[in-house]
Amino acid sequence: MNIKGLQRSVIKTVFPLLAASGIHRITRPWYAGMGSILMFHRVCPDENRARMGGASGLEVTPEYLEQSIQFLLANDYDLVSLDRVADILNEGKAKRKFVAFTFDDGYADNFNFAYPVLKKYKVPFTIYVTTSFPERSAILWWYLLEDLVLNHQELTFEWEGQTIHYACSNRSEKESSYKSIHKFIAQEEGKVPLNRIKAVFKNYVDDLHLKTDELALSWEQIRELSADPLVTIGAHTVNHYALSKLPDAEVEWEITESKKRLENKIEKNVEHFSYPFGSRAEAGDREFEMAKLCGFKTVTTTRIGNIFCEHKNSMERLPRIPVNEKRDGKDTGTLMLWLNGMLPGLLNKFNRVVTT
Numbered sequence: 001m002n003i004k005g006l007q008r009s010v011i012k013t014v015f016p017l018l019a020a021s022g023i024h025r026i027t028r029p030w031y032a033g034m035g036s037i038l039m040f041h042r043v044c045p046d047e048n049r050a051r052m053g054g055a056s057g058l059e060v061t062p063e064y065l066e067q068s069i070q071f072l073l074a075n076d077y078d079l080v081s082l083d084r085v086a087d088i089l090n091e092g093k094a095k096r097k098f099v100a101f102t103f104d105d106g107y108a109d110n111f112n113f114a115y116p117v118l119k120k121y122k123v124p125f126t127i128y129v130t131t132s133f134p135e136r137s138a139i140l141w142w143y144l145l146e147d148l149v150l151n152h153q154e155l156t157f158e159w160e161g162q163t164i165h166y167a168c169s170n171r172s173e174k175e176s177s178y179k180s181i182h183k184f185i186a187q188e189e190g191k192v193p194l195n196r197i198k199a200v201f202k203n204y205v206d207d208l209h210l211k212t213d214e215l216a217l218s219w220e221q222i223r224e225l226s227a228d229p230l231v232t233i234g235a236h237t238v239n240h241y242a243l244s245k246l247p248d249a250e251v252e253w254e255i256t257e258s259k260k261r262l263e264n265k266i267e268k269n270v271e272h273f274s275y276p277f278g279s280r281a282e283a284g285d286r287e288f289e290m291a292k293l294c295g296f297k298t299v300t301t302t303r304i305g306n307i308f309c310e311h312k313n314s315m316e317r318l319p320r321i322p323v324n325e326k327r328d329g330k331d332t333g334t335l336m337l338w339l340n341g342m343l344p345g346l347l348n349k350f351n352r353v354v355t356t
């Protein structure tokens with residue numbers, strides 16, 4: 001077992017024990033804040049099929065989502081929309097701790113599997129849509145790559161006059177080839193390196209948009225979701241580039257254009273935004289300023305933290321709590337390690353209010 005594998009099994013054993021011990025209650029008065037914004041990506045049934053390491057990390061099962069909701073309701077959390085989060089921060093008070101559900105990117109499984117569960121419990125939620133998803137211009141190359149590696153014994157492609165071979169005949173070769181090719185494609189940060197994607201898939205995939213058709217929300221689904229008062233559609237740029245790597249004008253275009261395109265389709269104002277990737281490497285002061293100028297009610301990052309009244313002055317940079325069933329295990333009780341601020345406190349070196 002490698003270090004990562006070891007870390008994962010330690011976490012899977014230790015987190016439920018910590019959660020059950022109640023030790024996280026110690027940090028609650030200081031690190032829980034007024035509430036939390038949860039970050040999800042995909043909600044997919046467990047298909048029991050082979051997956052590659054990184055590719056399934058952003059998925060939770062519908063059962064896990066439902067148990068999370070039941071757990072939060074049983075623990076007296078107020079499940080709220082992002083509009084309500086903005087109101088709570090502006091008012092500076094809340095009777096109960098709140099939790100807001102957000103889903104990034106715009107995957108069709110949000111409509112097919114998350115929506116029925118959220119609707120059943122009348123839970124408000126936000127989907128941040130990358131407009132190139134419903135426009136079908138995005139290439140979900142990491143899912144194409146996962147299938148490629150799983151379905152072949154060997155992969156070959158040409159790059160800069162050389163033929164490159166990757167062995168994929170067993171699990172460990174597949175894992176290491178997936179990682180290497182992923183790195184080869186993703187290394188050109190900022191924009192999608194189309195020439196690299198084309199090179200890798202040339203011998204194997206005719207339609208690079210295959211996975212986009214299969215996995216991304218359609219405009220019809222987005223319109224149907226948007227018509228439900230429980231649902232907020234937020235923007236997540238046009239192309240899901242790492243904004244910090246782009247020139248000013250392109251950052252501005254990515255933000256304003258995605259808002260405009262969504263507004264045209266759903267015929268409502270789009271008042272919430274989330275930065276693609278959203279860590280310190282991809283969204284910083286320049287991006288915060290630009291999002292602020294657009295007048296969004298709230299903007300979220302992927303910085304980890306709970307929401308405090310001080311965030312009233314930094315609504316364009318709200319931290320979230322990443323929900324990860326693969327990391328934390330099936331026990332939704334481990335959510336308390338995050339919501340009570342124990343893990344965010346440790347990860348942020350005891351800094352309570354995350355704004356930078």
Ligand SMILES: [Zn+2]
Pocket residue numbers: 104105236240275276277
């Ligand atoms: Zn995203």
